[in-house]
Amino acid sequence: MAERKLMSDVLRTLYRWTNRRSVRWAAAVGLLIAVVCLASPPVSTFRFHSVCVQCGTLKATTAWQVSGSRMTLYSQSTESESALSRVLREAGLVQPHEHRWDFTSGRGNGIRCALGYGRYFARAARSDTFADMVAMLHDRGEFTFRDRILSVSRRQDELHIAYEDLVLYPVDDSMDSAELQTWIDEQSAQIDFWERVAAAQAQRDRGGAPVKSAVNVLY
Ligand SMILES: [Zn+2]
Numbered sequence: 001m002a003e004r005k006l007m008s009d010v011l012r013t014l015y016r017w018t019n020r021r022s023v024r025w026a027a028a029v030g031l032l033i034a035v036v037c038l039a040s041p042p043v044s045t046f047r048f049h050s051v052c053v054q055c056g057t058l059k060a061t062t063a064w065q066v067s068g069s070r071m072t073l074y075s076q077s078t079e080s081e082s083a084l085s086r087v088l089r090e091a092g093l094v095q096p097h098e099h100r101w102d103f104t105s106g107r108g109n110g111i112r113c114a115l116g117y118g119r120y121f122a123r124a125a126r127s128d129t130f131a132d133m134v135a136m137l138h139d140r141g142e143f144t145f146r147d148r149i150l151s152v153s154r155r156q157d158e159l160h161i162a163y164e165d166l167v168l169y170p171v172d173d174s175m176d177s178a179e180l181q182t183w184i185d186e187q188s189a190q191i192d193f194w195e196r197v198a199a200a201q202a203q204r205d206r207g208g209a210p211v212k213s214a215v216n217v218l219y
Contacts (some may be wrong), residue, residue: 042067048106051100051118053154056084056125059101065109083131084124084153091138117156120163124153129167138175145184152191158201162194 044067050059063075079099081089088094102118124130130153137146152163166187175183 043073044068044109046106046108048112048114049104049122050101050116051082051104051122051125052085053102053118053121054097054100055068055088055094056082056121057099057126057149058085058122059099065091068110069090082122082125083128083159084126084134087135087138091135093138120156120160121154124163124167127167129170130163132173133166133171136171142180142184143189148188148191158198159191159194161197162191165190165194 031087043064045065048059048061048176050064051057051061057079059077059079060082061075061077063072065072085094100119103114103116104119104122105116106114130149134146137143137149149163149166152159152166155163171183172179
């Protein structure tokens, strides 16, 4: 008997409590938030890659962002050495520095594909062929041409095509001095050609063409 009375008291209190307007409102708001969260999670991840334009170190980042916005709540990055950054470090060609990151590519949080101009240098940084070429020129004392191809690999205009030509074939490091000089002359002529193309393009752009955005985004 006493147990039944206790039960009915509890039920009555619960009924009175849930019947309060404030509790009903809180429940309704909670339900609405739950529905919205289920329909589209409030936080999404955007994963992207960057390269240090000075030393070629690569960085992969995951950013947790408010869904549908670029507002980052938290991010986590991992840095890794590239073929080129290793050669530059071992040859003593980069001094201790604060990395200067250039965006290469990314996806997530509603973006299918975001591409930055850093992708040109990132490709050079990852290339074993290019790293071997820089190491060989450094070892053989060809510092002028070594610095020229490093400069080409960092270009973000038409001159990056000269880089594509340069790494088509792995360099033969058994070349004697005369053969090496011939190879350098041939490559220099190619780079000269693309430098003229890039200069002409820059002149045309100055004529009023729209300035390219640093990052292209596909939604
Ligand atoms: Zn760096």
